[in-house]
Amino acid sequence: MTTRELFLRHNAQTSEAPLCFEVNHAEGVYLYDNENKPHLDLIGGISVSAVGHSHPKVLQAIQEQLHKYLHVMVYGEVIQTPQVHYAKALADVLPATLQSVYFTNSGSEATEGAMKLAKRFTRRTKIISFRNSYHGSTQGALSVMGSEYWQQAFRPLLPDVFQFDYGSNDVLTAIDTQTACIILEPVQSEAGVLTPETAWLQAIRQRCSETGCLMILDEIQTAFGRTGSLFRFEQCGIVPDILLLGKALGGGMPMGAFIADKKIMDSLSTQPVLGHITTFGGHPLCCAAGLASLEVLLSNRWMETVKEKEALFHSTLKHPFIKGIQSCGLLMAVEFESFELNKRVIDQCISNGVFTDWFLFAPHCLRLAPPLCISTDEIEMACKFILKSIDEVTHG
Numbered sequence: 001m002t003t004r005e006l007f008l009r010h011n012a013q014t015s016e017a018p019l020c021f022e023v024n025h026a027e028g029v030y031l032y033d034n035e036n037k038p039h040l041d042l043i044g045g046i047s048v049s050a051v052g053h054s055h056p057k058v059l060q061a062i063q064e065q066l067h068k069y070l071h072v073m074v075y076g077e078v079i080q081t082p083q084v085h086y087a088k089a090l091a092d093v094l095p096a097t098l099q100s101v102y103f104t105n106s107g108s109e110a111t112e113g114a115m116k117l118a119k120r121f122t123r124r125t126k127i128i129s130f131r132n133s134y135h136g137s138t139q140g141a142l143s144v145m146g147s148e149y150w151q152q153a154f155r156p157l158l159p160d161v162f163q164f165d166y167g168s169n170d171v172l173t174a175i176d177t178q179t180a181c182i183i184l185e186p187v188q189s190e191a192g193v194l195t196p197e198t199a200w201l202q203a204i205r206q207r208c209s210e211t212g213c214l215m216i217l218d219e220i221q222t223a224f225g226r227t228g229s230l231f232r233f234e235q236c237g238i239v240p241d242i243l244l245l246g247k248a249l250g251g252g253m254p255m256g257a258f259i260a261d262k263k264i265m266d267s268l269s270t271q272p273v274l275g276h277i278t279t280f281g282g283h284p285l286c287c288a289a290g291l292a293s294l295e296v297l298l299s300n301r302w303m304e305t306v307k308e309k310e311a312l313f314h315s316t317l318k319h320p321f322i323k324g325i326q327s328c329g330l331l332m333a334v335e336f337e338s339f340e341l342n343k344r345v346i347d348q349c350i351s352n353g354v355f356t357d358w359f360l361f362a363p364h365c366l367r368l369a370p371p372l373c374i375s376t377d378e379i380e381m382a383c384k385f386i387l388k389s390i391d392e393v394t395h396g
């Protein structure tokens with residue numbers, strides 16, 4: 001049997017049409033197949049590889065840590081230096097009210113922990129979220145996901161969740177003194193990269209402050225430079241009560257985090273104690289890799305080039321079959337008229353050596369979220385291959 005056949009038989013399948021690209025190794029902005037052919041990775045493992053694949057500094061940090069210890073104890077009991085150093089480094093680049101970091105295994109677990117924290121701290125139950133939002137796939141996270149299609153098979157989910165249209169002012173009156181939290185992304189990625197008005201985010205922030213509702217900002221996909229600053233909220237003039245991180249947080253290793261003020265976070269240690277428990281959250285290898293990745297990001301000028309690279313994609317990707325491009329930094333959705341056309345373009349791109357994908361709530365949009373270290377030459381080459389692929393599937 002081929003590896004592909006084994007994959008389809010023994011690895012649980014959840015996709016109707018898996019991309020089935022077999023990765024041999026990965027470096028920088030390239031995935032290599034078994035013939036050692038490079039494929040330009042335009043999605044970076046879905047917004048994970050901010051500093052590129054297999055960055056030598058990240059690999060070195062993992063190597064150094066793996067000779068010391070792997071898992072030693074469940075989260076929060078013993079002092080694990082990589083966890084301490086990474087939490088401190090994050091605190092250093094975050095505002096004074098985001099200084100207490102709870103490391104988790106994934107973005108979904110960060111969502112779970114944050115919602116529990118909000119309920120515990122406020123002693124309220126009502127939660128507000130938005131249509132077409134994505135905060136993870138576990139049942140709590142699924143409860144706030146904004147899509148009946150993805151939720152219906154798994155009901156009953158969490159009660160007391162109220163959903164609104166992203167960008168609508170109706171939500172402002174719904175935030176009240178019964179509301180534990182509102183959870184939202186500063187840019188709705190899976191909706192096809194929707195960027196809301198800054199004033200709307202600020203109005204939500206203000207309403208939360210007036211009512212004691214905690215604002216949970218999901219930056220799992222937008223943080224670590226992807227939108228041109230370390231965190232998207234820095235460009236919006238707001239500071240959330242709880243920040244969710246994941247994806248690029250681990251530098252390619254699995255990791256999430258929810259971050260809050262210490263006085264909020266401390267409520268997880270009473271009534272009940274151990275308000276959130278995780279065995280592997282904050283694994284020392286992941287923290288070492290994440291810290292190295294953050295240091296690489298801060299010591300390069302990639303973040304400063306994000307807007308310029310975004311503009312280059314816009315000016316180069318012009319084709320009669322492209323209906324538009326929605327973007328926020330290097331998080332971009334190239335819109336086609338249908339999923340069918342988009343999927344054919346994606347498959348053709350893969351044959352032509354460019355790796356990309358679609359979006360959960362915008363299947364007609366092609367996803368671009370390359371490592372931030374992508375060069376302008378590589379962007380031009382990528383665009384050339386995307387345009388060629390569109391030509392091939394529309395004229396071929």
Ligand code: PLP
Pocket residue numbers: 046106107108109111134135136137185189218219220221246247256
């Ligand atoms: N929140 C957002 C905005 C995401 O994009 C994702 C993953 O795609 C998650 C949460 C869930 O993260 P994970 O897949 O690590 O559980």
